[in-house]
Amino acid sequence: MTKTFKASELTVGQELPPLDLKTTATLVAGGAMASRDYTPVHHDRDAAVAQGLPDMFMNILTTQGLCSRYVTDWAGIDAIVTRVRTKLGGPNMPGDVLKLRGKVVARADRSVDVEVSGNNAWGNHVTATFTLTLPA
Amino acid sequence: MNENEKKAFEAQLKSFIGRPIGPAMTGRDPVNEPMIRQWCDAMGETNPAHLDAAKAKGTVHGEIKAPPTMLQAWVMEGWAMHEGYDEPKNEQHRLHKFLADHGYTGVLGTNTEENYTRYLRLGEKVTAETVIAEISDEKATGRGIGYFITTRTKFWNEQGEELGSMSFRVLRYKPPAEAAAAAGGSQGKDAKGAAVAAKPTRIKPPMGQDNGWWWEKVAKENVLPIQRCADCGKLRHPPRPMCDACGSQKFDSIAASGRGKVHTFTVIHYPQFPGYDYPIVSIIVDLEEGERMASTLVECKPEAVQIGMPVELLIHQDEDGFKIPFFRPAKRG
Numbered sequence: 001m002t003k004t005f006k007a008s009e010l011t012v013g014q015e016l017p018p019l020d021l022k023t024t025a026t027l028v029a030g031g032a033m034a035s036r037d038y039t040p041v042h043h044d045r046d047a048a049v050a051q052g053l054p055d056m057f058m059n060i061l062t063t064q065g066l067c068s069r070y071v072t073d074w075a076g077i078d079a080i081v082t083r084v085r086t087k088l089g090g091p092n093m094p095g096d097v098l099k100l101r102g103k104v105v106a107r108a109d110r111s112v113d114v115e116v117s118g119n120n121a122w123g124n125h126v127t128a129t130f131t132l133t134l135p136a
Numbered sequence: 137m138n139e140n141e142k143k144a145f146e147a148q149l150k151s152f153i154g155r156p157i158g159p160a161m162t163g164r165d166p167v168n169e170p171m172i173r174q175w176c177d178a179m180g181e182t183n184p185a186h187l188d189a190a191k192a193k194g195t196v197h198g199e200i201k202a203p204p205t206m207l208q209a210w211v212m213e214g215w216a217m218h219e220g221y222d223e224p225k226n227e228q229h230r231l232h233k234f235l236a237d238h239g240y241t242g243v244l245g246t247n248t249e250e251n252y253t254r255y256l257r258l259g260e261k262v263t264a265e266t267v268i269a270e271i272s273d274e275k276a277t278g279r280g281i282g283y284f285i286t287t288r289t290k291f292w293n294e295q296g297e298e299l300g301s302m303s304f305r306v307l308r309y310k311p312p313a314e315a316a317a318a319a320g321g322s323q324g325k326d327a328k329g330a331a332v333a334a335k336p337t338r339i340k341p342p343m344g345q346d347n348g349w350w351w352e353k354v355a356k357e358n359v360l361p362i363q364r365c366a367d368c369g370k371l372r373h374p375p376r377p378m379c380d381a382c383g384s385q386k387f388d389s390i391a392a393s394g395r396g397k398v399h400t401f402t403v404i405h406y407p408q409f410p411g412y413d414y415p416i417v418s419i420i421v422d423l424e425e426g427e428r429m430a431s432t433l434v435e436c437k438p439e440a441v442q443i444g445m446p447v448e449l450l451i452h453q454d455e456d457g458f459k460i461p462f463f464r465p466a467k468r469g
Binding site: 021027030031033034035036037038039040044060061062064065066067068069072073077078080082083084085086087088090099119121122123124135 | 171175179180182183191195196197203208209212213215217218220244245246247250251255409410413455
């Protein structure tokens, strides 16, 4: 990981490098298991199809985990996530490319808010605002 | 429901506000490295703060800490969740069943907010208690009429020290077909066996007698066709039935060189339709041949677009195979 940004080194509007994540059944199921979320629609395609969806879909914790590492990979090892607010949109399923984009939307003394959007072919999957505490 | 029934229903509904969904729940395992590593594998997380004690030591974290967004994972029920439930097991289930029994069968997570007081240390035991915090008045939403339910969860460790909090909002709604059935309509049963949703794609242009040939040529020949009057030779775009110079309805076409310049542009951020990548740089191109056309500029940041900039053609293909002429900044030299 790179060195951690200081809040003073960042400007509102600054963008994070984009990250396109290929979603696989393994990622969806693996993320669900890692978060101990055994709700069938997150690992069992048949269960999701029975609910009218084309395939099993990613659980919220996995989405948040992916967004979180996207933000902290950029911010650096000494960044601390203190808050995440997410607005949930459409599903993310095997075969989808989840396009993560981020930008700095607010800055204070030692903290910044980074807004991450995750879009796929269905539209917006998630918009998450991370509040980070950064080194002085 | 008549007015009195509705009042009774809403009174019973709102009586859930403030109830804990059940007893506080303690995670089966304390915060531990194997579960952290499994999480990091799945998330592609390589941050040494979560994985490497030696490296974590020299950082603000000081030791291995759990990834912040794992907070809820420490108290998740795990395996038992796959069995679902026929009989409600807690107040949250009872609330959802109560609404489902009254026709609010749809459920959709809409928002979350998590606050992390600090990152969790190895060995900590996490306990959580969830309360039904808010139930909205009945709202009309894009999904149908329904109620927003907000639950709030507090997390603490075995010393009673606060670790964080979470709020989670779901919409419980009446799918429109069922709403119609409840109101005496006939299509209610159609909601059963709902068709599998299709992945949205680009909205296709209308292709009629006057312009269908143009799209076919794009798809089959990978060219940008420009319509040409077969009598006087004048070019015209977009395709239309009659030459505005000589009135002839005979035409053929040429393949454009693909070179042009941006005449003007606009950047579309909103509204965002599924099936498109945003922001879209929408351009009017002056083609080398003299015609002007609307297209999309790709491989170019919105802030880099300039009027007059040279662009070149590419035939873009969507995932569903649909082809459309786009432009990108011309390569120099």
